[in-house]
Amino acid sequence: MSRHALSRLAPLCLALSLVACSDTQAPQPGIRPAMVAQPQLAAEQVDSYPGEIRARLEPELAFRIGGKVTRRLVEVGQRVDKDAPLAELDPQDVRLQLDASRAQLQSAESNLQLARAERDRYRTLQQRGMISKSLADNAENTYRAAEARLRQVRAELNVADNQAGYAVLKAPQSGVIVQRRAEVGQVVAAGQTVFVLAADGEREVAIDLPEQAIGNLAIGQEVAVELWSQPGQQLAGRVRELSPAADSRSRTYAARIALQQSYAQVELGQSARVFIARNGDVPLAVPLSALSAEQGQPYVWVVDPQTSKLKRTSVRVGAYGEKSVPVLDGLTASDWVVVAGVQVLLDGQQVRPVDRQNRAVDLAAKE
Structure with a gap:
């Protein structure tokens, strides 16, 4: 074939190859992971106090008569049923x-x-x-x-x-033995505490407040509770009890925070933090990395818990902080927001939600 014919055939082959490429659909991208988190209370307007998960009812159990303890039938941490024998006196x-x-x-x-x-x-x-x-x-x-x-x-x-x-000490209700104050061979008086029982049922957070924080708390006030073992997941709480007098040694005021729901993951003795607003309602906050803007309007990507698809949501924000920005309007505490890689996301895109440890997050189960 002549060189002239080859020169005329080359453009034709190139055009055919372009047509073939246009007929072939581009491969669909896979579902990409997206790091998600829920909005938190703006730390600049919230005080936090350490606490411990306790039972709502903690009766001190004692014999109704005095005598010598001959048998101790339970250990600290053991779960007991109602009317289960705990200890016996010499009969x-x-x-x-x-x-x-x-x-x-x-x-x-x-x-x-x-x-x-x-x-x-x-x-x-x-x-x-x-x-x-x-x-x-x-x-x-x-x-x-x-x-x-x-x-x-x-x-x-x-x-x-x-x-x-x-002469036989029995559990008044089901629960867990949290303290033991008598041993076999010990002579106890009537009414002397032998065990402390954490009754099944409601759970609370026990905290100690300094004097300057008393004015920020009132009976019935709603607060937020976060377990140390589950950072980023806040539980709804309410102030149930506030001591009218300070402890003589620590000079702090004891308070009890009742959890407003029955949370299965809450266990006795767990460490927790209680967040208390200083003045009125406290806005939510998201990391700076979660925020984008278009034509001066800030927005975030919210993940639908049912479909795991993204939705661009406009928000109204406050003054920018060092690591986060308060969101005054547009989000709720139950929303799940993408906090990394927001510049490459698209509206309606399906993602695979993960936490900061790259573990899968079931958003529907945590609504």
């Missing part, structure tokens, strides 16, 4: 008292039978006119006294029977 003394009460009951019943027979005999003699009315009345009074004595002895027997049962 010898209460058993002897119970036996004595039973013997007194038999004696009182015999005395009553004798008094009843005497009364009936004196009534018959009086009706025949063989004795005076005073003797018959005396027999009647003796019978009534014996009857009252029997009732007294029966009551004493019930008390002795109850005390025999009090």
Whole structure:
């Protein structure tokens, strides 16, 4: 083939190759990971205090009678059911008292039978006119006294029977043993604390407030709680109790923060932080890396929890901080916002949400 023919054939091949490339669809990009987080309270307007997860009810358990502890049936941290035995006292003394009460009951019943027979005999003699009315009345009074004595002895027997049962300390409700204050062989008095039980049910955060923070807190005020083991995930709380007086040693005021929902991941003894607003409502904040702007209008990328698709959401922001910016309008605390790589995202794009440790995040499960 001549050089002239080859020169005319080359443009034709190039055009055909371009047409073939245009007919072939470009490969679809895979679902890319996106680092997400929920908006947090603006730290500049929030005070935080360390605390500990406690049970709403923590009864101190004690024997109702005194004695020597012969058995301890549970350990600290052990879960117990209602009416489960926890410890036992030496039952010898209460058993002897119970036996004595039973013997007194038999004696009182015999005395009553004798008094009843005497009364009936004196009534018959009086009706025949063989004795005076005073003797018959005396027999009647003796019978009534014996009857009252029997009732007294029966009551004493019930008390002795109850005390025999009090020699076994039982759990008043289900929960976890959090403290033990007595050992086997120790002699305890009635009412002396032996165990402290953290009852099942509501959980709270116990915190200590300095004097200057008392004015920022009131009963019923809503606060936010964050577990040390779950940073970035805030739980709703409410101030339930506030001590009216400072502790004599630490000079701090004890407060209890009730969690407003039943959170399954909250365990006794966990460390937590309580966030309290200084003045009124506290705005949310997002990292500076989550914010973009177009024509002077700031926006963030919000991930739909159901579809994992992105939605561009316009926001109104406040003064920029060193690492974050407060969001005055446009977001809620339950939203999930992309916090990295926002400049390469598209509206409606599907992503794979991950946290800062590159672990998958199930947004629907954490709504």
